[in-house]
Amino acid sequence: MEETYEIRGTDLLDSVKKLLTSVFETSSVSSMLVPVRHTTTHVLMPTLVSDPGELQRADPFAPCFPLNSAKLVSKLTKKHSNETMAAVLRPCELRALVELVKIKQATMDNLITISFDCAGAWPNREYNQAATEGKAKNRGFMEQRLESKFDDETEDRLATSCRICAAPFPENADICITLLDHDPGSIGVFAGTDRGREIITGLAFEPKPLPGTRADTVRAVIQRKKEAGKKVFEDLARETATMEGLGNYLASCVNCYNCRVACPVCFCRECVFNTDVFDYEPFQYASWAKDKGTLRMPMDTVFFHLTRMIHMGLSCVGCGQCSNACPNDIRLAELFTAVGKGAQEGFGYVPGKSMDDPFPLSVFFEDEFQDVTGI
């Protein structure tokens, strides 16, 4: 049984700050990436903190998820460094990071990952509006969610991607923080890796088993979210059962490519859609329009999204940032999560689960998938 510890502060944030501060002090961490409240505005952004005193403004539990930090960690770790960093990540951010490490766009060699029971987040637009109106309830959001045991029925602003996320609990982070079923204000900590175990045993917190009810609560949350997901995916499958349906679904796409920028696992250094391949000559548009009678502009929107599905579908961790990024409110998170899930099942692959599972298109074997041929 994994050794677990309890940290008791005056409230949840105080407890987690105690943990982060002691990780800072005992593990010779030079800097830590963690969501920090801006001093003068409502904005909460991932911030690289090197002064432990600044952790007082840290707040990983707000319903605010401006971007998937895996891409930021990639910037911080893509080259070897002797400095040890730590990063506080939502479980979906950690999964995306694992995918980036597999394709060598990030490393975890000198990185301590910290993750927690994720209560989900609001869509960016909702959060920003609430925050500017002073109704963001940064404090109290997690407490409410814990009280309802992550019951999504009682939290109507939750993003769809969070509502249908079947993996909101930390698994393979070095340091995993548990919140569900603890006494109010206290948090539990266990190690998800060997490195995490070394760190945690050095922290001098009080060993205490996780609440006995936790396993059942976690199972129930996952079950509920899976059922919510099933319904969303069924509706989506009906809506996009044909290419015409997909075209309608994506009808308001303006090729801004924001979803690609927001996507943590859209891995190409240079996107083919930015190259000359798609920089057509004027006469080509004219001739296509003549062929078909009409030519919807900008063109290649369905092509773009299908290409993205092929590229990142296998690695899609369901973080929902594509929906956040879309200026025209296309429900991209549902689409990409559903398509990704189907593609992943075809290869028995779960993105972000383990560093030992190779990315499906990076390996191949002689005696496999015989059923692909021979129709």
Add this chain to the structure above:
Amino acid sequence: MDNFEPTIIAFVCNWCTYTAADLAGTSRQKYPPNVRLIRVMCTGMVDPKYVVKAFLSGADAVLVSGCHPGDCHYINGNYKARRRVRLLHGILGRFGIDRERLRLTWIGASDGIEFAKVIHAMVAEIKALGPAVSDMKLVI
């Protein structure tokens, strides 16, 4: 839809299936003219985007065909193609492009007769299935 003539785009590898198609021609094997052959050096270079583009440009079916397992001129290109086609089956299948419309076959250089047979069968089956996309204007 009685006189529906499907368009089939076939990506054929230089070393096996293209040579087989050549052999089919020189040995006077007949096959329907619905298929447009695109010669590639290896099925391993068929980017999934090519397949998607073919469908979005109005193809009713796509055939990727190369060397039998173990026979690849570049040792393992056909295994890569197999994984990519599996991925495409998983993704395009959701949007009504069923796996009958995207096929992967292994046809060796000496299999001219087999090549003609595959094209005959495929054209007949796709004719029965009808067009892949009924309104292309919606899927640009």
